[in-house]
Amino acid sequence: MAPQSPVLVVVIPLIFAFLTFAFGWWRKDLCYPIALVAVSISFLASLHTIYTVITTGTIHYYLGNWEPPWGIEYVVDHLNAFVLVIVSFISLVVAISSKRTVEQELPEKVVYFYCIFLLQVTGFLGIVVTGDMFNLYVFLEIASLAGYALIAIGEDGAPFASFNYLIFGTIGACFYLLGVGYLYIVTGSLNMADLSQILPHLYHSKVVLVAFAFFLVGVSLKMALFPLHVWLPDAYTYAPSAVSSLLAPLMTKVGAYVMIRLMFTVFKPHFSIELIPATTILGWMAAGAILFGAVLALAQIDLKRMLAYILVSEVGYIALGVGLANRNGLTGAILHILNDSFMMLALFLVVGAIMYRSGNREIPQLRYLHRKMPFTMAVLVIAGLSVIGIPPTCGFFSKWYLILGAIDASCWVFVVVLLVSSLLNVVLFFRVIENVYLEPGEEHAGRGSELVIANEEAPLSLLVPILIAGAGIMLFGILSGKIISVVIQFAVPQYFVTL
Amino acid sequence: MLDFILSKYNYWIYIILMMIGFYAMIGKKNLVKKIIGINIFQTAIILFFISTAAKSGGTLPIIEHGQGHGAHAIEAASYVNPLPHVLMLTAIVVMVSTLGVALAIVIAIYRRYNSLEEDEILEKRKWPRNLLF
Amino acid sequence: MRALALLTVILTGIILLYGTQDMPKWADPGSPASIHVSPRYLERTLEETATPNAVTSVLADYRGYDTLGETTVIFTAGISCILILRIRRTQKRKNA
Numbered sequence: 001m002a003p004q005s006p007v008l009v010v011v012i013p014l015i016f017a018f019l020t021f022a023f024g025w026w027r028k029d030l031c032y033p034i035a036l037v038a039v040s041i042s043f044l045a046s047l048h049t050i051y052t053v054i055t056t057g058t059i060h061y062y063l064g065n066w067e068p069p070w071g072i073e074y075v076v077d078h079l080n081a082f083v084l085v086i087v088s089f090i091s092l093v094v095a096i097s098s099k100r101t102v103e104q105e106l107p108e109k110v111v112y113f114y115c116i117f118l119l120q121v122t123g124f125l126g127i128v129v130t131g132d133m134f135n136l137y138v139f140l141e142i143a144s145l146a147g148y149a150l151i152a153i154g155e156d157g158a159p160f161a162s163f164n165y166l167i168f169g170t171i172g173a174c175f176y177l178l179g180v181g182y183l184y185i186v187t188g189s190l191n192m193a194d195l196s197q198i199l200p201h202l203y204h205s206k207v208v209l210v211a212f213a214f215f216l217v218g219v220s221l222k223m224a225l226f227p228l229h230v231w232l233p234d235a236y237t238y239a240p241s242a243v244s245s246l247l248a249p250l251m252t253k254v255g256a257y258v259m260i261r262l263m264f265t266v267f268k269p270h271f272s273i274e275l276i277p278a279t280t281i282l283g284w285m286a287a288g289a290i291l292f293g294a295v296l297a298l299a300q301i302d303l304k305r306m307l308a309y310i311l312v313s314e315v316g317y318i319a320l321g322v323g324l325a326n327r328n329g330l331t332g333a334i335l336h337i338l339n340d341s342f343m344m345l346a347l348f349l350v351v352g353a354i355m356y357r358s359g360n361r362e363i364p365q366l367r368y369l370h371r372k373m374p375f376t377m378a379v380l381v382i383a384g385l386s387v388i389g390i391p392p393t394c395g396f397f398s399k400w401y402l403i404l405g406a407i408d409a410s411c412w413v414f415v416v417v418l419l420v421s422s423l424l425n426v427v428l429f430f431r432v433i434e435n436v437y438l439e440p441g442e443e444h445a446g447r448g449s450e451l452v453i454a455n456e457e458a459p460l461s462l463l464v465p466i467l468i469a470g471a472g473i474m475l476f477g478i479l480s481g482k483i484i485s486v487v488i489q490f491a492v493p494q495y496f497v498t499l
Numbered sequence: 500m501l502d503f504i505l506s507k508y509n510y511w512i513y514i515i516l517m518m519i520g521f522y523a524m525i526g527k528k529n530l531v532k533k534i535i536g537i538n539i540f541q542t543a544i545i546l547f548f549i550s551t552a553a554k555s556g557g558t559l560p561i562i563e564h565g566q567g568h569g570a571h572a573i574e575a576a577s578y579v580n581p582l583p584h585v586l587m588l589t590a591i592v593v594m595v596s597t598l599g600v601a602l603a604i605v606i607a608i609y610r611r612y613n614s615l616e617e618d619e620i621l622e623k624r625k626w627p628r629n630l631l632f
Numbered sequence: 633m634r635a636l637a638l639l640t641v642i643l644t645g646i647i648l649l650y651g652t653q654d655m656p657k658w659a660d661p662g663s664p665a666s667i668h669v670s671p672r673y674l675e676r677t678l679e680e681t682a683t684p685n686a687v688t689s690v691l692a693d694y695r696g697y698d699t700l701g702e703t704t705v706i707f708t709a710g711i712s713c714i715l716i717l718r719i720r721r722t723q724k725r726k727n728a
Binding site for chain 1: 521524525530533537540541544547548551582583586589590593596597600601603604605607608611612620624
């Protein structure tokens, strides 16, 4: 097991997806335990991987024992292993929580749901751990196809939202493939490490420039970076609860990881920052994303749609960290990958619990919930504080590093943008929390018959993941210093350390 | 100039084909036409890759030479580059799978709205009760 | 809307065509793609994989993992179609 752990992380959910399908025909209620076992083994393998990376350095795993660039290679360094652990842990938490919501929303599709769920997790893990450009495309397509299907089975309006996502996602994947093709034509190699050796001689070439542009646009489409985010709000609002809890924390972060990998490992930072002002453009797009997401979230009545716009804003934070192109900014971006995953996980799980119990997600209808669902609402408050950025929740620390990075780069506009967005987030969450903890007075008594209130606290299989997510938000806030010094410090490319 | 065109025209043809498909994807309102656009776009990318595998005077990448005493050296330049062919076999499979899932989603949309035109569907949808974003 | 789509398409096409300027000539046996990685596949396919067809040996041996991914894509698409198209047997739950 030990030296094979990078591959096992990807292959175990894949095998168990086939097994789920096979056993599901026999007995339907075996699917949930099999899926849990698969994701747990994958999580343990990812823990072993990050432990190996921290103690012995970058892992190079040759698939089929063919040395690169003739064979496919798995390269796991600190950045990789970090995102790998996040992805597998969040998949595990969502898998635990999915039982009740899937039974309620998708009763006759349970077997196929868990099969595609595991394939989606395989896709994400495969994207994160690979060191080969075309292999990344294959796993990107696995993840995308599974995502289109998972979103299309949601409530009314979901198939159309999924079709929109399909169009945009296919454009993104095709642009990525075009980029790979252009690079292959002038270098002849598909391996990331090999490309990073060959490309510096070709930085003046127009082909490389066009390939870089297509990579960035393709990955931005997948990552939902403003202004290419239009597919995200509809897709994540109408998707089933378990699906949006899985996709919202992960899809955008995996896209952000691919962007960091392409910009700073395949193309050296010298290229992305100095030869082409890619990071400058990225920074401005990110600022637009932060403000646009926060402002539009204010206009929403549906809580889940509001969270989808907050997600657009959070992607902006990560892109801003990359766009600042200095050590603090990049540290903030990578830390925000962790923090935002847990915040979005907590928020979407809470919405899933509210939907499960009361069937209604509109913000004015959230009254009385603090009496009926106290723990769930407590986690909602914690997650809200984290989005705003209040210590000791984790959101504060990533925003702190981003502001430090903006000050280091003397981009005062970005500092202002970050502070304004925190204010907007305060307004957003105050509106929600006020409705949750409000006791309506006599003048609202007449409308009580319209309110569909939850009967009781969320069931245990939903409550435990919610509490885990909430605890994670607080825990990662307190431990941020340790996380940075052990993992993130080595994940930032060497170029920025000596800057 | 003529030499420049003759040496690059394969790329140009496929890029123009790609753009036709791309326009169909984003400019047309009918859902099935968009799917046809996806197909054209991805097929053009596949053909683009394959055209880069050619070598003048090259033959199929199937090595036929005797073992042992009949052996002679294999010159890579006399065989066509096999790697883009391999990549595109995978890409064709991905293209067909995307087509399948897209058509399944369109069937689901048709069952619900009884129409395949984007503007009709947007009218029939229950709008969220806020801004049109 | 159509104008915006046309503009985007033309812009993308121009950028792609601009990129082809530095590309190697069509069917050039000395292009980087023909020199760097693939000669080994052709030269050593018989001794390393005992398969005369170089495309097969790359597909199934040197880059076999991509083929595993490809079969997974087909499987995903198949199960996705079932997942999307399966109709509820009972409409009662929806109306309850």
